[in-house]
Structure formats: structure tokens, C-alpha cells
Amino acid sequence: MAVRDFYEILDISKDATQDDIKKAYRKLAKKYHPDLNPNDAEAEQNFKEVNAAYEILSDQEKRSRYDRFGHAGIDPQAGGGDFGGFGDIFDDLFDVFGGFGGRSTGRRRSGPARGADIQQGVTLEFKEAVFGVEKEVQVRRYETCGTCEGTGAKPGTDKKTCSKCHGSGEVRYAQQTPFGQFVQVGVCDQCNGAGETFEEKCETCNGTGKEIKTRKINVNIPAGVDNDSVMTVRGEGHSGEKGGLPGDLYIYISVKEDPVFERRGTNLYVTVPITFAQATLGAEIEIPTLEGAERYTIPAATPSGSRFKLRNKGVANVRGLGRGDLIFAVEVIIPKDLTDKQRELLLEYSKEMGENYMVPEKKGFFKKVKDAFQQ
The missing domain is CATH 2.60.260.20 (Urease metallochaperone UreE, N-terminal domain)
Structure with a gap:
């Protein structure tokens, strides 16, 4: 399924100001909010798309990358939007002319990585927003697998060096361009950059090292919040990779009249x-x-x-x-x-x-x- 254009989702032009983006987001987030559209799968999907579009377009740096490279520019699996796109071509050209022949950027993604953030909507009664309240928020998130402790391997089995990348976590691709042949480096698709594979995958997480858990989190909402207020709860997002920090939980608040x-x-x-x-x-x-x-x-x-x-x-x-x-x-x-x-x-x-x-x-x-x- 093709990913829709973020400007189209918010129904704004590409030269929209930050105020235009914020106004469009408020209007659509309220229209599609799950609390106002119970059991409406289409509204829920629209709400997710609106939040995703606002997250990118409201951030000047992310918006700039998106305007230049499209969705590839903000895809976390693409290393910040460079891999396989114009970013790598420019980087490789720079390496060739500055380093005399065929060197690549050598980006390896086997180190710790921060977990993804979670967005959650919460609806408050009028007086709850005015005086503040403690709310129990239920979230579904990826956590370190309790069976394999995040290794991805079935307990009692060993890991082995990846046969495709020989433990580097990287594979090299030759790319023909008008300037000649250049070498690009990407994450190994066999071991996902780990440099190792398993004799047997963990049956709980199927080798990912993660499992989905539903958690109930108590959140203290301060007095004075209003419609479209956003609270950040640090460290309550998805767990990180290879010891990386967890993401954050963003709570989007709606207030009843x-x-x-x-x-x-x-x-x-x-x-x-x-x-x-x-x-x-x-x-x-x-x-x-x-x-x-x-x-x-x-x-x-x-x-x-x-x-x-x-x-x-x-x-x-x-x-x-x-x-x-x-x-x-x-x-x-x-x-x-x-x-x-x-x-x-x-x-x-x-x-x-x-x-x-x-x-x-x-x-x-x-x-x-x-x-x-x-x-």
C-alpha cells in the first residue's frame, strides 16, 4: 500500500507556514479522534496518518528531508533517509573525488539505537483539565523479549557469523552512474546489520528480540491543559535496540466542553x-x-x-x-x-x-x- 503524501493528508500546500500546519492538524485530529469515532477503523487510520504527517511537517529538519527525498528521507529503516536515495549518491561522489577511488561511507547500524516513540490520545472532562488529574493510560509497545532477553536466539542455542556479510553487518552494492561506477554500503538484509545469525530463532519473538506488551501507565496531567496540549512521558515508548534508550510516550489531549x-x-x-x-x-x-x-x-x-x-x-x-x-x-x-x-x-x-x-x-x-x- 502506497504511503500518502503528508501535505495531502493535512490538506495544505507545500509552502504552508508552521501556523497553517498546526491549524490543519488541530482540525483533522479532532475530526478523526478515536474517542469521537468509536469502533471506526477508517477514522482510526486517518487519525494515525494525520499524527504521522504532523510529526514530520512540524519539525523543520524532518520537513526539509521529506521535501528533498520524500518518505525515504524520514524512514528510520533507511538510516535517516539516505540509504538507496540521492543522499548516498552524493556521499559516494564526495568520497570518490576526495578519497581517490571507490571508498564508501561505511555506515554500520549494529550499535545501540533509541526506541520509537508512541502517540496516544486521552480525552478529559472539563474539570479534569482545569484542576489536573491522574490518568491511567494503556499502551501497546515493543519490549525486550523476556524469553531470549533480547538476543533473538532460542535459549540454549548459539549464534554464528553471518554468511552474507561475514560479520561486518554491511553489504556493498556497485552502482553505475553517469560519473562511473560507485560502491554503496547498506545494512545486510540477512542479519539486519548484527553480523550474526542464529542456529535457532527464539520462538517467542521469532528472532526479533522484541515482543508486544500491553502496559497501563499512570500519568499525572497538570492543571490547565487544554485541547491539543501534548504531554511527553520520557522513556515509556518502544524499547531501544541493542541497549539503546527507549522512546517516549506522547499524549495528545482532548477536552470535553x-x-x-x-x-x-x-x-x-x-x-x-x-x-x-x-x-x-x-x-x-x-x-x-x-x-x-x-x-x-x-x-x-x-x-x-x-x-x-x-x-x-x-x-x-x-x-x-x-x-x-x-x-x-x-x-x-x-x-x-x-x-x-x-x-x-x-x-x-x-x-x-x-x-x-x-x-x-x-x-x-x-x-x-x-x-x-x-x-
Whole structure:
């Protein structure tokens, strides 16, 4: 199956800015997030593609390699995107002209290598994101095989020198170019660069030295995280090769909306209903906050839509730089059903204010129909 172009996956042009890339990623990651598309294999695959594309294009160095060499430029199995591509040709040309004939770069990949990273999505309730929470995250990762302890060999059997590369871990290929014949060096495909093969492969890991394990990891998520926040948990990714360090776990956070508060950064926004009398005369009203209701006095003659601020009643800054504010708007509520006495008092008020208010005549439904046909 061909790998799709990363720019196509994010639906952006090749001259997109980093802001364009970030906006496109946020939009698509939210659209395809597994929590919003349960049991949807296609959405899950799209989510993985979007994350992979963003990981490369958001990194200037990786993006540059990708723009030059395509997917080969960022393939970890290709040694940073050089093997078999233009990178090796340029390197070999340099060696020939600088070293007088046929030397290769001699890259051997038998040493320790860092493990791959893991990306995992986590959805939080609104207050979990605001106050922080400890979450149990389940990940599937490659770990050192417990049967062979990472050697790949069946316990009790020996290793032997690879017959193809004779223990070097490398094989040489002659390549004909317009400049003549050049020698390239690649990882031996028989021993995968180890220089050794097994008498018998480990039955648990089939000679890879790795097995897949499901782990539950407790992660402390700090107060103040928001949608699209990314947490890094060091050393909880896939295990490394030949004693190399493990990769990291990247947690991509989504936050559910709250029915009361609207969040913008570290500030919270809420609408508080008040009566006509409260708006006109001024009143002490209750304002919902994260810590519970708080009393606030609004002045007389407060128009509907007026905004007020409660300082330091918003969301904590995730880096510990204080808290945002809570901003509330008042909305004057017009009553729908009035008693006769309330209606009479409003009419008296209207007269007192000098308003020429005409009371509509009360008519039954059939009387209204009859009047309509008589017109």
C-alpha cells in the first residue's frame, strides 16, 4: 500500500507556514479522534496518518528531508533517509573525488539505537483539565523479549557469523552512474546489520528480540491543559535496540466542553440571567465559579449584555504562571407568562414613564378567525 503524501493528508500546500500546519492538524485530529469515532477503523487510520504527517511537517529538519527525498528521507529503516536515495549518491561522489577511488561511507547500524516513540490520545472532562488529574493510560509497545532477553536466539542455542556479510553487518552494492561506477554500503538484509545469525530463532519473538506488551501507565496531567496540549512521558515508548534508550510516550489531549463555562485560554466566560428589576435597581447576584457560587453586586441601570470580571477565578496556567480571569455577562430575562397583577403593575409603570402603551384586546381563537374573514 502506497504511503500518502503528508501535505495531502493535512490538506495544505507545500509552502504552508508552521501556523497553517498546526491549524490543519488541530482540525483533522479532532475530526478523526478515536474517542469521537468509536469502533471506526477508517477514522482510526486517518487519525494515525494525520499524527504521522504532523510529526514530520512540524519539525523543520524532518520537513526539509521529506521535501528533498520524500518518505525515504524520514524512514528510520533507511538510516535517516539516505540509504538507496540521492543522499548516498552524493556521499559516494564526495568520497570518490576526495578519497581517490571507490571508498564508501561505511555506515554500520549494529550499535545501540533509541526506541520509537508512541502517540496516544486521552480525552478529559472539563474539570479534569482545569484542576489536573491522574490518568491511567494503556499502551501497546515493543519490549525486550523476556524469553531470549533480547538476543533473538532460542535459549540454549548459539549464534554464528553471518554468511552474507561475514560479520561486518554491511553489504556493498556497485552502482553505475553517469560519473562511473560507485560502491554503496547498506545494512545486510540477512542479519539486519548484527553480523550474526542464529542456529535457532527464539520462538517467542521469532528472532526479533522484541515482543508486544500491553502496559497501563499512570500519568499525572497538570492543571490547565487544554485541547491539543501534548504531554511527553520520557522513556515509556518502544524499547531501544541493542541497549539503546527507549522512546517516549506522547499524549495528545482532548477536552470535553462544559455546559456552564466557555474557556478561551486561561479565561472563563459565563452568562448570568438577571431580572428587569435587578438590572434597573442594581442587586447582589450569585456568579458560578470553579470553586462554587460567589456574590457580586451589579450597579443600577445595568444594560443587558454588560460584562464584569472576577480576577484570578479562571484556569491555572499550565506552566504555573498564575490564573486567568472569569468574565461574566448579564442577560436580562423577559418573563413569558405574567399574572394579572404583574401585568397591571407593568402597565402602571409604563404610564408612569410616559409611554403610550396600547394594551392589545384579548380575543378568543374563533373570534380572531371571524374578524379576519370580516375584513
